[in-house]
Amino acid sequence: MLALGIIIALVVIVIGYFISTQRTLVNLDELCKNALSQIEVQLNSRFDAVIALAKTAAKYAEHESETIIQTIQARGGNANNATGAQALNEQANLLGEMMSKLNVVFERYPELKASDLYLEAQQGQKQYEENVRISRMVYNDTATKMNRMVRQWPSSIVASMLNFAVKDYLKVDDEKKKAYPDLDDAFKK
Numbered sequence: 328m329l330a331l332g333i334i335i336a337l338v339v340i341v342i343g344y345f346i347s348t349q350r351t352l353v354n355l356d357e358l359c360k361n362a363l364s365q366i367e368v369q370l371n372s373r374f375d376a377v378i379a380l381a382k383t384a385a386k387y388a389e390h391e392s393e394t395i396i397q398t399i400q401a402r403g404g405n406a407n408n409a410t411g412a413q414a415l416n417e418q419a420n421l422l423g424e425m426m427s428k429l430n431v432v433f434e435r436y437p438e439l440k441a442s443d444l445y446l447e448a449q450q451g452q453k454q455y456e457e458n459v460r461i462s463r464m465v466y467n468d469t470a471t472k473m474n475r476m477v478r479q480w481p482s483s484i485v486a487s488m489l490n491f492a493v494k495d496y497l498k499v500d501d502e503k504k505k506a507y508p509d510l511d512d513a514f515k516k
Contacts, residue, residue, distance in 0.1 A: 344481075344485075345485055348482045348485040348486075351476060352473070352482070352485065352489065355469060355473040355476060356491065358473075359466065359469050359473055359494050362462060362466035363412070363415065363466060365465070366415050366459060366462045366497075369455055369458045369459040369462055370415065370418050370419065370459060372455045372458070373455040373459060374422065376451045376455055377422060377426060379451070380448045380452065411495060412466075412470075412495035412496060415497060416497060416498050467496050467497055470494035470495070470496055471496075473491075473493075477491050477493050
């Protein structure tokens with residue numbers, strides 16, 4: 328009778344652990360999805376801000392800004408189709424390219440850089456960039472927690488049984504890495 332009680336207790340403990348781990352994995356998975364969704368919203372806002380900057384530039388450089396606006400709208404003006412970390416990384420890189428092209432236009436027209444519309448749009452763009460940066464950090468932190476659960480034993484057993492996978496991290500774009508080359512060397516030491 329004592330052996331049966333011990334077996335039942337062990338089964339209850341294993342089932343309790345399984346249920347607890349499953350709930351934690353689902354919670355972390357949903358937090359990752361939410362964080363990606365937040366980044367998508369911020370990227371849409373950034374695209375809108377870039378388009379506003381391009382429309383401001385259109386008054387001075389119609390051909391250049393129209394080309395940029397068309398490129399933004401054709402290649403990624405709608406971030407809702409982004410489905411994962413890789414897609415969001417590509418969207419962020421596209422935004423960086425478009426901002427570089429716009430900055431070339433603004434450099435050619437100093438009077439445009441001094442306009443109130445440009446200054447407002449530039450401030451909005453900086454705010455969106457900061458929001459995306461924070462959202463990316465939240466996603467990567469959540470993905471780290473999820474990845475630990477998926478990879479560490481014994482929760483890895485439950486994760487594999489329920490088809491939970493390791494999440495990809497959002498990367499820093501290559502232009503930002505070039506801006507801070509010493510950081511790569513610092514982490515290698």
